[in-house]
Each structure stands twice: as C-alpha cells, then as structure tokens.
Amino acid sequence: MAASVCISRQPIRPRLSNPFPPNTTFFRSLNFRTAAAAVRCSLRRPEYIPNRIPDPSYVRVFDTTLRDGEQSPGATMTAKEKLDIARQLARLGVDVIEAGFPISSDADFDAVKLIAGEVGNGDSDHVPVICGLARCNKRDIERAWEAVKCAKKPRIHTFIATSEIHMNFKLKMTPQQVIDKATTMVAYARSLGCDDVEFSPEDAGRSDREFLYTILGEVIRAGATTLNIPDTVGYTLPSEFGQLIADIKANTPGIENVIISTHCQNDLGLSTANTIAGAHAGARQVEVTINGIGERAGNASLEEVVMALKCRGEQLLGGLYTGINTQHLIMASKMVEEYSGLRVQPHKAIVGVNAFAHESGIHQDGMLKHKNTYEIISPEDIGLIRSNESGIVLGKLSGRHALKAKMLELGYDIDGKELDSLFARFKTVAGNKKIITDDDLIALVSDEIFQPQVVWKLVDIQVTCGTLGLSTATVKLCGVNGDEHVACSVGTGPVDAAYKAVDLIVKAPVTLVEYSMNAVAEGIDAIATTRVLIRRDDAVNHASDGVTVNRAFSGTGAAMDIVISSVRAYIGALNKMLGFQSRSKTEKLNQVEALHVS
Ligand SMILES: CC(=O)SCCNC(=O)CCNC(=O)[C@H](O)C(C)(C)COP(=O)(O)OP(=O)(O)OC[C@H]1O[C@@H](n2cnc3c(N)ncnc32)[C@H](O)[C@@H]1OP(=O)(O)O
Ligand SMILES: CC(C)C(=O)C(=O)O
Numbered sequence: 080m081a082a083s084v085c086i087s088r089q090p091i092r093p094r095l096s097n098p099f100p101p102n103t104t105f106f107r108s109l110n111f112r113t114a115a116a117a118v119r120c121s122l123r124r125p126e127y128i129p130n131r132i133p134d135p136s137y138v139r140v141f142d143t144t145l146r147d148g149e150q151s152p153g154a155t156m157t158a159k160e161k162l163d164i165a166r167q168l169a170r171l172g173v174d175v176i177e178a179g180f181p182i183s184s185d186a187d188f189d190a191v192k193l194i195a196g197e198v199g200n201g202d203s204d205h206v207p208v209i210c211g212l213a214r215c216n217k218r219d220i221e222r223a224w225e226a227v228k229c230a231k232k233p234r235i236h237t238f239i240a241t242s243e244i245h246m247n248f249k250l251k252m253t254p255q256q257v258i259d260k261a262t263t264m265v266a267y268a269r270s271l272g273c274d275d276v277e278f279s280p281e282d283a284g285r286s287d288r289e290f291l292y293t294i295l296g297e298v299i300r301a302g303a304t305t306l307n308i309p310d311t312v313g314y315t316l317p318s319e320f321g322q323l324i325a326d327i328k329a330n331t332p333g334i335e336n337v338i339i340s341t342h343c344q345n346d347l348g349l350s351t352a353n354t355i356a357g358a359h360a361g362a363r364q365v366e367v368t369i370n371g372i373g374e375r376a377g378n379a380s381l382e383e384v385v386m387a388l389k390c391r392g393e394q395l396l397g398g399l400y401t402g403i404n405t406q407h408l409i410m411a412s413k414m415v416e417e418y419s420g421l422r423v424q425p426h427k428a429i430v431g432v433n434a435f436a437h438e439s440g441i442h443q444d445g446m447l448k449h450k451n452t453y454e455i456i457s458p459e460d461i462g463l464i465r466s467n468e469s470g471i472v473l474g475k476l477s478g479r480h481a482l483k484a485k486m487l488e489l490g491y492d493i494d495g496k497e498l499d500s501l502f503a504r505f506k507t508v509a510g511n512k513k514i515i516t517d518d519d520l521i522a523l524v525s526d527e528i529f530q531p532q533v534v535w536k537l538v539d540i541q542v543t544c545g546t547l548g549l550s551t552a553t554v555k556l557c558g559v560n561g562d563e564h565v566a567c568s569v570g571t572g573p574v575d576a577a578y579k580a581v582d583l584i585v586k587a588p589v590t591l592v593e594y595s596m597n598a599v600a601e602g603i604d605a606i607a608t609t610r611v612l613i614r615r616d617d618a619v620n621h622a623s624d625g626v627t628v629n630r631a632f633s634g635t636g637a638a639m640d641i642v643i644s645s646v647r648a649y650i651g652a653l654n655k656m657l658g659f660q661s662r663s664k665t666e667k668l669n670q671v672e673a674l675h676v677s
C-alpha cells in the first residue's frame with residue numbers, strides 16, 4: 080500500500096557557505112589567496128598616469144568590445160547599446176574603454192562622444208579612460224580627439240601596419256614612410272592636447288623585429304605613452320608572443336617610459352594564452368573583449384584573461400593582478416551577448432552556460448562531497464547565482480547521488496528502493512531526452528513513487544490510429560500472480576481504444592470521470608503527465624456489506640508517449656480502487672473475527 084512508501088516533502092536545507100573544510104590547509108591557503116587578491120583588487124588600483132603604473136604588478140585592462148568587438152560580422156550596436164555596455168564596463172572596473180573608431184561613421188563618432196561625456200565623466204571613485212581609434216592620418220586623429228576630448232581621461236589610439244606584407248600590398252609604403260607617418264601622427268595627436276597616446280604597429284606578430292624596435296623607439300620619442308603589440312592575425316604561439324614582448328622590452332630605446340600592451344586575435348584559438356604570456360613577459364596592459372568577440376575568430380576574452388590572472392597570477396605570474404570586479408562579469412557577458420547578437424557557446428570558459436554545470440555522475444558525486452573537486456572558480460566570483468548550489472544538471476550520465484540531491488532540492492527525500500526505482504525510470508527518460516527538467520522529475524516521482532499497491536501492471540501496448548478508420552489498441556497486462564493477459568479493442572481514439580482494452584482484462588466496471596494531460600516541459604520530447612479520475616459503476620452492491628467503495632480514485636502517469644502516459648494513469652487509478660476494495664474487505668473480516676473472539 081501507499082503507506083509503505085517512505086517519502087517526505089522537506090523544506091530545502093540551508094547550505095554551508097564555506098566550501099573549504101576548516102582543517103584542510105591546502106584549501107585554506109587557496110581560499111586565502113583568492114580572498115587576498117580580491118581585497119587587493121578593490122583597494123589598490125594604482126593612480127592613473129598614462130605612461131607609468133606605480134605598482135609594477137598591476138595589469139591595466141583595456142576593453143575593446145565596442146571597437147574590435149563591433150568588427151565581428153553582424154555585431155553592430157546602437158549608440159544607446161554601446162553606452163549601456165560602457166556603463167557596465169565601468170562597473171566592471173576596466174581601466175580603458177576603446178569606445179569606437181570615430182572616423183568610421185557619424186553614428187560611431189556620436190557613440191564615442193556620448194560615452195566620453197557620460198561614462199568618461201562619472202563621479203564614482205573609478206572613471207575609466209575613454210579611447211578612440213584612428214589611422215595614421217590627420218582627419219582620423221582630429222575626429223578621434225573631437226569625440227573623446229570631453230572625457231576626464233581621453234586617449235587617442237593610432238595605428239599603422241609594420242609587417243612587410245601589409246606595408247607592400249596594403250599601404251604601398253616603404254618602411255621609412257611608415258616610420259615617418261607614425262611619428263608625425265603621434266606627435267600630431269599630442270599637439271592637439273592629448274597627453275595619452277597609444278600607438279600600435281599593426282601585424283606586429285609578423286613584423287621584422289629590428290624594424291619594430293626602430294619604429295617603436297621613434298614613436299616613444301614622438302610622445303606615445305602606450306605601445307600596443309598586436310598579433311593582428313592570431314598567428315603566434317604563446318612562447319613566441321611572450322618572447323616578442325620580452326624582446327621589445329629589452330631592445331626598444333626608451334621603453335621604460337611607456338606601457339607595453341598586448342592585443343591578441345584568436346585565429347588559432349590562442350589569444351588568451353598569448354595575452355597571458357605577454358603579461359608574464361612584461362606587458363602591463365591587455366587588450367581584450369567581453370566574450371572574446373572581435374574581428375574574424377575574435378579577440379582574447381576579458382573574462383578568461385582576468386580570471387586566469389586572478390586564479391594563477393599570485394602563484395605563477397609574479398603576483399600580477401587587475402582592477403576588475405569579477406562579480407560583474409556574468410552581467411557584462413549577458414549584455415554583450417544580447418546587444419551584439421553573438422551567442423556565447425555553451426562550453427565557453429567562464430561565462431558559457433555549461434562552465435559551472437556538472438552532468439556526469441562521478442563529477443556530481445565529487446561536487447556534492449567537495450566543490451573544489453571539479454571547480455577551480457566559485458560561480459559567485461563571477462556573479463553567477465546557480466539555480467542549484469552544486470551546478471548539477473541531470474542527464475543520462477548522472478548517478479544516484481546527484482539524483483538524490485536534486486530530488487532533495489525539489490523537496491523529496493527519497494532513499495533505498497524508491498530511489499533505485501526512480502533512478503531506473505530516470506535513466507530511461509534521460510536516455511531519450513536532452514534536458515531533464517525539474518517538472519520532468521516531479522512527474523516521474525508522482526508516477527513511480529506514489530503508486531498504490533500494484534494489482535495490474537502495463538507490460539506492452541500497441542496502437543494504430545489516424546484518419547482511415549477506427550483506432551485500435553492491443554494491451555498486455557500482468558496481474559498480481561505474474562499471469563499475462565492480452566486484449567484488443569477499437570475506440571474513438573487511441574486512448575479510448577487502449578482504455579477499452581484494459582477494461583476487457585480488468586473487468587471492473589468503472590466510469591472515467593475526468594481525464595487531463597499536461598506536457599510538463601517544453602519541446603517535442605516533453606514528458607506528458609496524465610491524470611484520470613474513475614468511479615466504480617457497481618458501487619451500490621458493495622455498499623450493502625458496509626464497505627464504502629463508490630468513491631472516486633485518481634491516477635497519474637508520465638511518459639513521453641501520450642498513450643502510454645494515459646494508460647499508466649488509468650491503471651494507476653484502477654489499482655488504487657482495487658487495492659482500496661480488498662483492504663476494506665480485509666478490515667471488515669478482521670472486525671467480524673474480533674467480534675467472534677470477544
Ligand atoms: C586591424 C584592425 O582591426 S584595423 C581597424 C579596422 N576597422 C575598420 O576598418 C572599421 C572601420 N572602417 C571604416 O569604416 C572604413 O574602412 C574607413 C571609413 C575607416 C575608411 O574607409 P575608406 O576611406 O573607404 O577606405 P577603405 O577602408 O576602403 O581603405 C582603407 C584605406 O586606409 C588606408 N589605411 C589602412 N590602414 C591605415 C593606417 N593605419 N593609417 C593610414 N592609412 C591606413 C588603406 O591603405 C586604404 O587607403 P587607400 O584608400 O589609399 O588605398
Ligand atoms: C587596430 C589594431 C590594434 C587591431 O585591432 C589589430 O591589429 O588587431
């Protein structure tokens with residue numbers, strides 16, 4: 080009987096907020112380091128001086144989501160959207176916002192100017208530098224200056240290509256002409272009153288080293304304050320890019336008076352690794368974008384670079400850190416995803432929907448026992464509030480520990496045989512469905528666990544239906560003694576035919592009082608939950624011997640197939656009714672026996 084099923088709906092239990100057991104020194108120190116880095120981030124953003132950073136371990140974050148990011152095909156954003164993102168970037172604590180390429184269009188000019196006026200003039204403790212991009216020509220530079228000059232900290236970023244292939248085929252200029260253009264334009268930018276000028280030798284990753292040292296030395300003399308080293312076509316490997324930065328640092332005259340920066344495209348999927356290698360080799364500005372969006376395969380992603388520095392900077396990178404408040408990362412990612420229309424792949428590091436989700440049983444078991452078994456970052460660190468604390472996503476690879484924990488979260492404390500039975504049914508459903516929702520699980524519980532004593536059990540069912548004739552159903556049921564019965568019937572539809580076939584076997588005259596069905600999850604592979612209410616037709620006869628049997632009995636069934644779900648519900652209700660009848664009769668007999676004894 081149902082009374083033998085030991086399930087209780089329980090309130091969700093409060094959880095420990097500290098995932099580190101107090102006596103585990105390794106985790107304590109790891110926790111301490113993370114906390115210390117976070118405190119230092121918020122307390123120690125060094126004063127902004129264009130060409131110098133007072134703390135040698137501080138790495139400036141230059142966000143170019145609104146410029147290089149917008150160069151992703153289809154990512155064009157309105158001025159209002161760019162302003163919203165710029166505000167979020169300021170909240171995040173980026174040091175520099177490259178707001179656009181003002182010469183490229185009036186719309187971009189207006190957007191950059193708007194951002195410079197609003198975000199570049201904020202009254203909070205931290206106001207980011209607002210930067211505009213310009214080619215090495217006067218019109219671009221004037222336009223960029225016009226757009227950013229109202230910011231508290233304006234910057235012009237000018238660039239010209241230095242690789243042989245770009246100089247020969249694209250610019251059609253000699254190396255000396257390129258040097259002259261670069262130096263005159265850097266000086267011109269300074270002459271406009273801009274004391275924060277960044278210069279980029281485009282395609283530095285494929286440029287001749289000696290030529291780079293020369294042109295970079297010259298632009299420093301002309302007044303550049305930041306030298307950005309772009310791997311424009313994402314061609315270098317991490318060791319190579321790190322060496323490039325180290326070589327520039329060692330061989331460029333006057334380099335000690337400027338900041339070296341990285342700008343890594345992602346054509347080989349190495350942009351984050353290259354950026355970290357660059358910072359390790361001496362770069363103190365990293366150019367990145369939210370979600371890694373950008374030209375072609377994108378840029379180094381801000382969240383990956385920042386979290387890599389936060390997680391490993393202290394241990395492996397000489398204490399490098401940034402001023403990013405990582406708790407705003409998820410929001411920034413969502414906003415950029417929404418406004419740019421570029422969807423984040425589910426398995427994207429840090430911000431992908433699967434980045435903190437665990438589907439396989441062994442991992443889920445580990446997560447339930449100690450989160451650091453399978454997570455190196457806590458989701459709260461990036462502002463992610465998980466719907467369940469351990470990030471468990473049930474699927475066909477999940478195990479009992481995870482199912483039990485998930486059911487507890489839903490309010491069902493299930494153990495032992497009931498858990499085994501639910502687990503078996505769950506595996507079947509999970510094998511057929513991509514996503515198991517909470518509603519699916521609840522439907523499975525009510526179908527499988529809250530079953531009355533089994534009198535009849537559905538073994539097989541086959542239906543045919545359609546527009547050509549009557550629906551027919553063949554049903555095979557198994558009785559209490561294990562004997563199998565088969566019956567066929569026609570009906571007005573497949574469910575009606577199936578119910579009539581069941582009636583032929585069970586031979587209990589009942590009326591179907593109510594029938595309802597819900598698809599409890601979205602999609603074509605949703606589980607259908609059926610609820611039926613039946614009433615025994617010959618109730619009066621039994622009522623004469625004092626047993627109340629003319630009550631209604633409900634049954635629920637769940638399955639992806641609506642006919643199976645319907646038949647399960649019907650048989651469930653029949654079983655309840657038959658079980659109730661036999662219990663009532665037994666009780667009556669017991670009462671009579673007791674009377675005789677007394
Ligand atoms: C690596 C990077 O991401 S660089 C930034 C790339 N981003 C963009 O290009 C987005 C915005 N661009 C635009 O809107 C347009 O390209 C504009 C408005 C800037 C220019 O448009 P147009 O004047 O029609 O020129 P177009 O784009 O066809 O060609 C570029 C011209 O700039 C020249 N050029 C390219 N880079 C530079 C440079 N850094 N400095 C000076 N001139 C340059 C090219 O040689 C070419 O000159 P040419 O017309 O004499 O052959
Ligand atoms: C403008 C420069 C810095 C650039 O985006 C690149 O070289 O990729």
Ligand SMILES: [Mg+2]
Pocket residue numbers: 147309311342344374
């Ligand atoms: Mg770029």
